[in-house]
Amino acid sequence: DADVTQTPRNRITKTGKRIMLECSQTKGHDRMYWYRQDPGLGLRLIYYSFDVKDINKGEISDGYSVSRQAQAKFSLSLESAIPNQTALYFCATSDSTDLSGNTIYFGEGSWLTVV
Amino acid sequence: QKEVEQNSGPLSVPEGAIASLNCTYSDRGSQSFFWYRQYSGKSPELIMSIYSNGDKEDGRFTAQLNKASQYVSLLIRDSQPSDSATYLCAWRGGGGADGLTFGKGTHLIIQP
Numbered sequence: 001d002a003d004v005t006q007t008p009r010n011r012i013t014k015t016g017k018r019i020m021l022e023c024s025q026t027k028g029h030d031r032m033y034w035y036r037q038d039p040g041l042g043l044r045l046i047y048y049s050f051d052v053k054d055i056n057k058g059e060i061s062d063g064y065s066v067s068r069q070a071q072a073k074f075s076l077s078l079e080s081a082i083p084n085q086t087a088l089y090f091c092a093t094s095d096s097t098d099l100s101g102n103t104i105y106f107g108e109g110s111w112l113t114v115v
Numbered sequence: 116q117k118e119v120e121q122n123s124g125p126l127s128v129p130e131g132a133i134a135s136l137n138c139t140y141s142d143r144g145s146q147s148f149f150w151y152r153q154y155s156g157k158s159p160e161l162i163m164s165i166y167s168n169g170d171k172e173d174g175r176f177t178a179q180l181n182k183a184s185q186y187v188s189l190l191i192r193d194s195q196p197s198d199s200a201t202y203l204c205a206w207r208g209g210g211g212a213d214g215l216t217f218g219k220g221t222h223l224i225i226q227p
Contacts, residue, residue, distance in 0.1 A: 042217050045216075088156075092214075094214075104149075104215050107158060108158050109157070
């Protein structure tokens with residue numbers, strides 16, 4: 001089983017709909033992240049959380065919101081989906097006590113298509 | 116703005132040769148550097164991390180870091196067709212406050 005699990009793995013939704021992507025991890029890491037990946041644009045950080053009480057905006061947070069329900073769970077919401085939010089979304093985790101430099105580990109990704 | 120620059124490729128290398136991937140970054144405060152490999156449609160997987168100037172070797176992979184020149188590179192010796200993928204470099208700045216900044220990736224093709 002994957003250490004970082006994302007659901008759903010694939011979703012097609014209509015413009016204007018609310019969609020939630022969920023992430024859970026069994027790695028025991030305190031930090032969690034949401035990235036999106038678009039062809040030619042690479043990985044871009046949407047939101048990150050250092051612990052349950054700490055949420056921070058990343059590079060491209062507009063149109064997104066997040067919730068850290070527990071140390072192991074971090075969900076990403078699109079309140080009103082639009083077509084340019086069609087992308088591959090990755091949840092990721094890291095361990096702040098990792099002396100090797102806070103290596104980030106990625107989930108398997110969620111393909112989201114907004115039509 | 117903090118940036119990471121990579122040549123998007125594709126970079127084509129014959130099987131058995133050395134593949135050389137390069138990355139430059141803009142923030143002199145950068146602390147940690149990472150190379151990830153990503154197969155099409157899959158999640159990035161960590162290959163190597165490096166935080167000190169010089170070379171770090173792990174099997175067929177060698178990461179090189181030069182903080183004065185602000186570049187980090189990855190060498191893949193004895194390239195195999197299974198090495199064909201997109202390679203992403205990433206860095207974490209001082210304080211580790213904002214996750215990793217990723218380059219756009221270099222598409223590597225190993226020709227049999």
